[in-house]
Amino acid sequence: MTWLPETAPGANPLERVFGLRPNLFEAWRGFAQIFWEKRLLDPVLLELVRLRVAQMHEARFPLASRRPEARAAGLDEAKLAELEHWWRSPSFTEAERACLRFAEQFVLDAKGMSDEQARPVIAALGAKGAVALVEALAIFDGFGRFCRMLEIEPEDR
Amino acid sequence: MSAARILPPADAGSDPISGSALGHQPESLAAFMKLYGTLWSHGILDHSTKEMARIRNARTLDCGV
Numbered sequence: 766m767t768w769l770p771e772t773a774p775g776a777n778p779l780e781r782v783f784g785l786r787p788n789l790f791e792a793w794r795g796f797a798q799i800f801w802e803k804r805l806l807d808p809v810l811l812e813l814v815r816l817r818v819a820q821m822h823e824a825r826f827p828l829a830s831r832r833p834e835a836r837a838a839g840l841d842e843a844k845l846a847e848l849e850h851w852w853r854s855p856s857f858t859e860a861e862r863a864c865l866r867f868a869e870q871f872v873l874d875a876k877g878m879s880d881e882q883a884r885p886v887i888a889a890l891g892a893k894g895a896v897a898l899v900e901a902l903a904i905f906d907g908f909g910r911f912c913r914m915l916e917i918e919p920e921d922r
Numbered sequence: 923m924s925a926a927r928i929l930p931p932a933d934a935g936s937d938p939i940s941g942s943a944l945g946h947q948p949e950s951l952a953a954f955m956k957l958y959g960t961l962w963s964h965g966i967l968d969h970s971t972k973e974m975a976r977i978r979n980a981r982t983l984d985c986g987v
Contacts, residue, residue, distance in 0.1 A: 788964050792957040799953045876984045883927050892928045896946040900954065 767916045778917045779826060797904050801834050805897040806890070808834035813848060813861055814868040814898070815905045820849055821872045822909030829919040860889035864898060871902045872909075 766778070773784030783790040800811060812835030819827040847854040851865050863885035870878050887895045911917070928943040935941045944951045962972065980986075 786966075788960050789957070792953075792960040796950070796953040796957045799950050803949055805947060805950060880927070887927065892931075892943065893946045895928055896943050897950060900944075900947065900950050 766918065769915060778920060779912075782915050782917050797908070800897060800901045800904070801832060804834075806894055806901065808832060808838045809840045810861060810864055811835065811901060812840055813851075813857075814864055814902065816845065817848055817851070817865055817868050818872055818902065818905040819909050821869065822906075822913055824909040824912045826912045826917045826919055827905070827908060859885075863889055867898070868902055868905075871899070872906050 767782050769782060769785070771785065772781040773787070775781035775784045780790075783793070800806060801808065812832045815832070816828065844856050847856050851857050851862065857865065863882075867878070867882055867886045870882050883895075886898065890898060926943065928946070930942055931945045934945040939955075940948075940951060944954075962969070965972070
């Protein structure tokens with residue numbers, strides 16, 4: 766539960782914290798949603814990197830949710846169970862592996878990204894897709910940090 | 923400075939943001955600019971604090987923009 770002394774009305778912990786700044790919350794949601802709504806990237810790939818970033822931050826709130834777009838596209842829990850050790854699993858495609866490697870470097874040290882890490886991502890996604898991936902990673906990384914800093918956690922059911 | 927890994931679109935203008943590689947995704951760029959504009963123009967935190975945080979973050983990441 767957040768340590769903030771004040772919260773806003775809301776249906777879940779995120780709404781009760783981010784709802785303190787409703788105009789920012791609305792604009793953030795508009796940005797975060799666009800990757801899914803406009804299908805700027807394959808939803809399975811997007812969900813894999815979203816959850817991998819959340820794992821790295823040990824951010825329980827984003828880890829507790831699943832995007833319906835990815836599920837509809839065929840991503841199942843069996844594959845997600847291998848995400849924490851994706852590098853030793855045969856379940857991930859070469860493009861997914863390149864993007865997961867890229868995502869991890871983004872979170873750990875973005876300025877340390879090498880050409881060897883970036884090249885296969887650009888080859889797999891093209892310039893448009895690579896730009897979308899970097900923008901999405903910025904959202905996921907920022908959101909993970911936001912949740913950890915403000916202790917936004919899923920409610921126990 | 924190393925060469926850009928992703929070049930801007932061929933029809934990109936001279937704006938430092940929309941004329942960059944971000945111009946490949948105009949819809950997400952527009953959504954980002956709305957968020958960024960809200961942060962700067964409709965926030966309650968004073969501008970000096972935000973600018974210090976922005977510059978400190980850029981220096982940490984060695985980002986020239």
